[in-house]
Amino acid sequence: MKRRKIILLLAIIAIAGVLYGLYWYYKQPQDIRSAPPQLESTAARIIADFNRDEQVATKKYVDKVILINGKVADIKVESNGTATVFLDGNDPLASVTCSFYNDQAGSLKTVKPGAMIKIKGVCTGKLMDVVFNKCSIVP
Amino acid sequence: MKTGLFIISFLLLTVAAFSQKYFTKNGTVSFQAGTALEDIDATNKSAASVFDAATGQIEFAVLIRGFELRRALMQEHFNENYMESNKYPKATFKGKISNLQSISFQKPGSYPATVSGVLEIHGVKKQVTANGTLQVSGTSVQALAKFPVIINDYNIAIPGIVRDKISQTAVVTVNCTYTPLH
Structure with missing residues (x-):
């Protein structure tokens, strides 16, 4: 049970990291x-x-x-x-x-x-x- | 005496007619350096350029920070990592139109032109030759040219992680509309 929670938490962190990276990658220059x-x-x-x-x-x-x-x-x-x-x-x-x-x-x-x-x-x-x-x- | 005066005024007039300089401060210089994986293009709309219709001398200068890229991160990498625009804020070209005799700045028309000279990017000078067109109209001269620039020639380091996204050759496009300099 505890192990599952840790895996879930890691997955969330990984997804957040990827999303953050994509956000920076595709960010438009300031208007x-x-x-x-x-x-x-x-x-x-x-x-x-x-x-x-x-x-x-x-x-x-x-x-x-x-x-x-x-x-x-x-x-x-x-x-x-x-x-x-x-x-x-x-x-x-x-x-x-x-x-x-x-x-x-x-x-x-x-x-x-x-x-x-x-x-x-x-x-x-x-x-x-x-x-x-x-x-x-x-x- | 009269003949002397005539000769002097004739000389002065021809000198005036032949020392015709043209300039622009809002020329467009852009480049494409993308691959199938990524579109990379940048445009600078304030290139300064001057040429002398009598001698064929031609010069260009652009501010590296004036290139506008599609994404904020690209813009940052272009300035900070690749071009080091704090250290090398300008790119310049100094050269000569080599087929000046086949261009008439008095007669409107479209003339093929070849320009050779020294291109300085990122602090590195290289001899280049480019072909283009000069379009002479009543009040202005428009210069159009397209030529390749090998990025590696200018000591610009492209890290391995983006090597597939950045072309080894940038295609530079020039579009300048000159007016006579009085």
């Missing part, structure tokens, strides 16, 4: 559209931080969900469905590139260069620009 921002900043501040010390800025921003305030410099929606907003970084050489979820392209139709905007996304680092992906507009 940034509904994720709370970890930090709020401005495009100019982000560019200035990366210009001052890229390593420190990388620690501060990269892989984090950031709410960015900035002025729209340009908008690009390409034929393959990608949608990107460039924010003025108050620097002639660098701006902030915000690559949107493809299904958010429609929300950019009414956005015009020069407008102030709030965008949420994940910082991926700096090339010429500081780059964010998984972006969406925050009303």
Whole structure:
């Protein structure tokens, strides 16, 4: 009787372990559209931080969900469905590139260069620009 | 004097016309590295690239963390274990369009293009050649290319447990729409 209980318990643990493993294995990446921002900043501040010390800025921003305030410099929606907003970084050489979820392209139709905007996304680092992906507009 | 001025302005104009550079900061670079057991594909929608229509020099750069994968765990393994994106945050390509003379950036059309140069991934540089197409239209140039990358060439260690799921060759696809750089 006792032995049976132990076997049953072990089986439950094993099944729970497998389910837990499968859960992690199939887990989707976080949906940034509904994720709370970890930090709020401005495009100019982000560019200035990366210009001052890229390593420190990388620690501060990269892989984090950031709410960015900035002025729209340009908008690009390409034929393959990608949608990107460039924010003025108050620097002639660098701006902030915000690559949107493809299904958010429609929300950019009414956005015009020069407008102030709030965008949420994940910082991926700096090339010429500081780059964010998984972006969406925050009303 | 007049002839001199004419020659100088002619030279300046041709230099201006020939030093036409094109750039993009929202190019798409993706790869497929799956097998029959597992679909593995990743897309980066903010590739930066610039090329010079006069010399054929062409460069690409992507942030490794900008590749989006289908699952959270794949994304984590890609960054932490395989690409070590903290240590090697970028992949770059620097090369040249080798058949520049058969491409006209003034005449709209679709031109086959061959590009050779150095691809740097995971801190390892390799000479590569890729074939693609340049589609010239009135205001922009679209570059399309597809080429294989042998994962082992770039010192990327794939553990035995997932070896059947990850292809030894990743197929890289490039789709960039360039506009003139003023």
